[in-house]
Amino acid sequence: MEDPEDQEKLYEEAHKKVKLGEELKKALKDFEDLPGVSKVQRKIQQELKFLNKVITTKSVKEHHITSSNFVYYDFLIKTLRLQHGVVDINAVFRLESRDNPLRVDIVANNGLKWVKVIARNSKSVEDAARGCVSIGARSVIDQAEDYLEASELSFCMFQRPKIVFYFSNKIEDSLHEELMDMGVQTASLDSPDTDLDLYATTSNELNLDVTTLLAYVSALTNGSANWVYKEPLLTEQAERERASPLKPLLEKILEGKTLVCCQLAYEAFQSILDIVGGEGERKRAEELMKRVTVYPDVETIPEEFSHIRFTANVNERSLKIFSFGMARQIFTVTSNKAFVRSAKMQGINVPVFVHASVALTEGKQATGTPL
Numbered sequence: 001m002e003d004p005e006d007q008e009k010l011y012e013e014a015h016k017k018v019k020l021g022e023e024l025k026k027a028l029k030d031f032e033d034l035p036g037v038s039k040v041q042r043k044i045q046q047e048l049k050f051l052n053k054v055i056t057t058k059s060v061k062e063h064h065i066t067s068s069n070f071v072y073y074d075f076l077i078k079t080l081r082l083q084h085g086v087v088d089i090n091a092v093f094r095l096e097s098r099d100n101p102l103r104v105d106i107v108a109n110n111g112l113k114w115v116k117v118i119a120r121n122s123k124s125v126e127d128a129a130r131g132c133v134s135i136g137a138r139s140v141i142d143q144a145e146d147y148l149e150a151s152e153l154s155f156c157m158f159q160r161p162k163i164v165f166y167f168s169n170k171i172e173d174s175l176h177e178e179l180m181d182m183g184v185q186t187a188s189l190d191s192p193d194t195d196l197d198l199y200a201t202t203s204n205e206l207n208l209d210v211t212t213l214l215a216y217v218s219a220l221t222n223g224s225a226n227w228v229y230k231e232p233l234l235t236e237q238a239e240r241e242r243a244s245p246l247k248p249l250l251e252k253i254l255e256g257k258t259l260v261c262c263q264l265a266y267e268a269f270q271s272i273l274d275i276v277g278g279e280g281e282r283k284r285a286e287e288l289m290k291r292v293t294v295y296p297d298v299e300t301i302p303e304e305f306s307h308i309r310f311t312a313n314v315n316e317r318s319l320k321i322f323s324f325g326m327a328r329q330i331f332t333v334t335s336n337k338a339f340v341r342s343a344k345m346q347g348i349n350v351p352v353f354v355h356a357s358v359a360l361t362e363g364k365q366a367t368g369t370p371l
Contacts, residue, residue, distance in 0.1 A: 014051055014060045020070045021048040027077045036089030044073060071168075075119040075189075076105060079166045082192045083108035083115065093150040102150040109195050111156035111349060114147060114163050122169040140165060140175070144184045157351035158203075158329050164193045206254060207325035208261045208292060209334035211357060213269040217277075217284040219362035221247045226371040229364050237358055246356055253333055253353050259292045262324035264317060266294045278362025295324070302326045308346055313338035322350055 024044050031037050047069060054060045080086065088107040095102050106115035118125060118140060125140055147163045154161070164185045176186050187193040215221060220234075225241040227234075261269075266289075273285055301323050308314060318339045325332035332350070334340070335357035343350050361368075 010060050010062060010065065011055065013065045014055050017065060017068050017070055018048060018051050018055070020074060021051070024070060024073050024077060031077075031080060031086075031089070034086060034089050036091060039090060040073065040076075043069070072117070072119040075166075075168045076117050078189055079115060079117050080106055082189070083113075084195055085110040085112075087111055093154045095146060095150055096153065097146075097149060102146050104147070104150075107161075109162070110353070112159065112161055113193075113195065114151060114161045115166060116143060116147065116164075117166045117168075119168045122171055125167070125169070126172055126175060141178065141182075144179055144182050148183060154349075156349055157331060166192075203328075203330045204256075204258050205260055205328060205330040206257045206353075207321075207328065207330050207332040208259055208265065209321050209332055209336060210261075210265045210268040210272070211335040212250070212333045212355070213261070213265065213285070213288065213292075214272060214360055215246060215335060215355065215358035216250055216288055217273075217281045218358045218360050219278060219281055219365070220358050221245070221250075222280070222284065224361065224365070227361070227365060227368045228371065229361070229368040231364065234359060234361055234364055234368075237356075238361070240356060241358070244356075246358060249355060250333075253355075260328070260330075261292055261294055262297045262321060263294055264297050265321050265324075266292075268317065272360065276360050276363050278360070278365075281360050281362050298323045298327045300327075304348060305343075308343060308348060311342050313342040322352075325351070 021044055025041065025048075028037055028041055028044075032041075051064065051068075054064055080089070083106055086106060086108045087110060089105070091104045091107045092101045093104060104114045105117050107113070108115055144163070144165065151160045151163060162185065163183065164187050165179060166187050166189075168188070170188070171186065179186055185193050220238060220241050225238045225245075227238050229235045229238065269285070273282055277285065297320055301319070304326055305319060305323050308319065310316070310319075318336055322332055322334075322339065322343075330351070331353055333353045333355070335355050337354055337357075340350050340352055340354060
């Protein structure tokens with residue numbers, strides 16, 4: 001017969017797990033826009049449903065508590081909060097050594113950093129690294145080899161992603177050194193890794209999409225955001241600009257860079273300016289283009305885009321503008337999230353800095369209302 005006191009403690013632990021699960025669901029709301037988060041939310045909800053069921057039916061067992069994944073998810077979210085430029089959670093990357101793909105816990109720094117979180121206790125981690133594991137179990141050394149292999153096959157922005165393993169508990173110096181020798185950094189919540197400048201690139205050039213040229217010179221981003229327009233979309237952009245000004249971010253990205261664009265982007269920019277641009281916007285455009293070198297369009301689509309399919313979001317103009325950057329092996333600055341997302345769904349990672357979309361608004365002020 002089971003000890004009533006032990007049973008009481010078991011149910012206390014089960015209720016604590018349920019409380020933690022609810023907290024995890026709430027914490028993930030801050031990251032709902034990230035790819036992969038919805039899957040984590042579903043897994044947490046499934047485990048919560050199961051725990052509530054065994055509590056209600058008074059059938060809680062010790063392994064229900066010890067096998068819970070909530071500790072891992074808690075550490076994942078805490079690690080996630082430390083990262084910048086997160087673009088994916090539980091992302092899939094191919095491996096040549098096996099059929100099953102690698103799942104990367106967190107892809108951060110605009111794709112330039114892969115993070116694995118290890119929430120196991122120190123002894124189990126170190127025992128596994130020494131080969132003291134059951135058949136089929138994988139040590140952190142095995143996992144590091146997988147990450148290194150996949151990163152060689154999945155260059156991002158013309159370079160291999162940095163790999164960082166976050167440990168919830170302290171590991172032995174010898175294991176830390178072995179991972180470092182392999183090319184894998186180690187970190188913890190108390191001692192996180194340090195990123196390079198989020199906007200650092202291997203090249204000094206940046207390709208400017210027509211959307212970026214427009215956003216840079218728009219009245220909206222140059223001191224005239226206190227307006228309500230007849231067009232709801234412009235009013236929404238003005239509200240966003242007041243809450244989070246775009247120009248400082250663009251200046252940060254462009255700082256110290258050689259700015260280039262293709263002929264097609266330049267002509268599209270000038271055409272839009274001629275049709276809807278205000279006097280101030282045209283003047284700022286003239287000043288901006290003194291800093292931008294215009295080159296001929298690419299004649300041949302780069303290999304990376306050679307098999308891309310045209311969709312509602314991938315048209316000939318956008319393909320040529322992004323191909324120009326890809327051909328020069330440089331980042332493209334853009335607000336065209338739809339193209340980037342569509343390309344990614346086709347297995348193509350486009351090297352970009354993405355910012356909020358902003359239209360030219362000076363000409364619309366005549367029918368708008370100042371705040």
